[in-house]
Amino acid sequence: MEDYIRVSDISNYLKCPRKVYYTYQGYPPIMTVTPSYVAALITKEMAQYYAEVVTSEDKISSLQSLLDMSAQQVSIIYRDELAGIDPEVLSLATSEVRSHLEGIMNGIQTSVQAQGSDRMLDMLTSLDVECVLYSEKLHLSGSPDRLVMLDGCLIPSIIRTGKAPLSGAWKYDRLRLTALSILLEDNHDSAVMKGIVEYARYGIIREVSIRRADKRKVLALAGRVRKIRDGRLPERPDDAPCDYCGHIEHCQVTQTLASRFF
Ligand code: SF4
Numbered sequence: 001m002e003d004y005i006r007v008s009d010i011s012n013y014l015k016c017p018r019k020v021y022y023t024y025q026g027y028p029p030i031m032t033v034t035p036s037y038v039a040a041l042i043t044k045e046m047a048q049y050y051a052e053v054v055t056s057e058d059k060i061s062s063l064q065s066l067l068d069m070s071a072q073q074v075s076i077i078y079r080d081e082l083a084g085i086d087p088e089v090l091s092l093a094t095s096e097v098r099s100h101l102e103g104i105m106n107g108i109q110t111s112v113q114a115q116g117s118d119r120m121l122d123m124l125t126s127l128d129v130e131c132v133l134y135s136e137k138l139h140l141s142g143s144p145d146r147l148v149m150l151d152g153c154l155i156p157s158i159i160r161t162g163k164a165p166l167s168g169a170w171k172y173d174r175l176r177l178t179a180l181s182i183l184l185e186d187n188h189d190s191a192v193m194k195g196i197v198e199y200a201r202y203g204i205i206r207e208v209s210i211r212r213a214d215k216r217k218v219l220a221l222a223g224r225v226r227k228i229r230d231g232r233l234p235e236r237p238d239d240a241p242c243d244y245c246g247h248i249e250h251c252q253v254t255q256t257l258a259s260r261f262f
Contacts, residue, residue, distance in 0.1 A: 004134065007142025007179040009225045010218060014172050015241060017224070017234035022247040024229045029246025033085060038093035040161035040201075041078055045070035046097070047159045047200035048145075050108060051124040054117055059105045067097055100201055107203025115205075122150050123157070123196050123205050133183035140222060144180045148196065150207075154188060156180035157196035164199030169208045173197050175221070178214040 012019040019029070031037065046066040056062035071094045075082040112120050126146040134141045144156035158176055169177070177195035184192050198205050228234055242248055 004139045004141045005222060005225050005229060007140065007176060007183070009229075010179055010221045011172065011176050013221055013225050013228075014175065016237055016245065017228060018236055018240070018251060019245070019247055020225055020228045021233055022250050025250075027247060027250045030249065031081065031246045033082060033089060035089050035092035035096055038074065038082065038085070038089060039096040041082075042067065042070045042074050042093055042097050043100070043161045043200045044145075044159050045074060045077065046104075047198055048126070050198070050200075050203070050205075051121055053105070053108055053203075054112060054120050054124065059108065060101060063101045063105055064098075067094065067101065071097075104201065104203035107199075108205075109203075111203065111205045119150075120205065123148060123207075124198075125149075127154070129154075133180065133187050135183050135186040137186060138182070138219075138222065140179070140183060142180050142183055144184075144195075145198075146196075147184075150194075150196070153190070153192065153194075154184060155192055155195050156184055157198065159198045159200050161200050164202045164204050169197045169206060174208055174211075175214055175218055177208055178210055179218045179222075181210045182215060182218060 009020050009023070012023065022029075046063070049066050052066070053059050053062045071090065075085055075090070108120075115123070124146075125148060127149060129147055131147055132141065132143045145159040146157040147154055148157050149155075156177060158173060158180070160173055168174075174197075177197065181192035181195055193210055195208050195210060196205060197208055236251070242251070245251070
């Protein structure tokens with residue numbers, strides 16, 4: 001499986017193609033463990049159990065319990081990234097998530113009203129099946145956050161911790177779901193017509209249609225990722241999110257070296 005590219009490479013390509021280059025050159029991103037970063041991890045862990053909130057009579061207490069549990073477990077689950085985390089950072093992260101609990105509860109209630117609680121439970125219940133998907137044909141691999149059974153079909157679901165769009169899903173999330181759907185179709189030999197995106201910080205759970213145009217785009221992006229994996233240093237995009245990038249040190253060195261020769 002070593003020569004397989006990953007769905008996360010395609011996601012990284014969409015943020016900045018150079019991130020893919022540095023990852024394949026063996027430079028892991030240097031991440032600063034800020035309270036907001038840890039808050040995002042805690043929120044993602046809580047979202048794994050939002051089905052419990054749907055069935056709970058007292059949704060805010062249920063969310064508070066999930067927050068307590070996730071805050072306790074986050075440094076075990078993300079041991080590599082959070083080894084030696086400052087307790088103050090964890091405490092600030094927990095407070096940040098606590099300030100979102102009411103918004104999460106309102107989002108879940110709105111989704112239940114729109115979809116019905118049975119459908120919401122289907123959308124939030126992970127099946128006990130292998131979540132790492134491989135396509136021999138495409139030399140592509142990836143893992144959804146959940147695989148769920150909805151309307152008799154197995155579909156992928158992703159949990160996001162950033163802002164939610166007013167409707168639907170961000171293009172970046174749609175393409176990630178599309179890539180995972182292609183993998184699922186290849187693994188289970190059946191059409192995947194939709195996926196689910198959960199915007200966990202807002203308790204928003206949405207169905208997303210899988211479009212043919214997005215499939216074409218994913219296949220084209222996979223080709224570009226392969227070229228980068230094979231050693232091509234891509235241009236730095238004008239809108240690259242360098243301020244928040246864990247590769248900035250390597251990237252500055254590369255730019256300095258390049259400017260010496262050209
Ligand atoms: S520092 Fe900027 S250009 Fe370099 S990899 Fe990161 S986002 Fe891309």
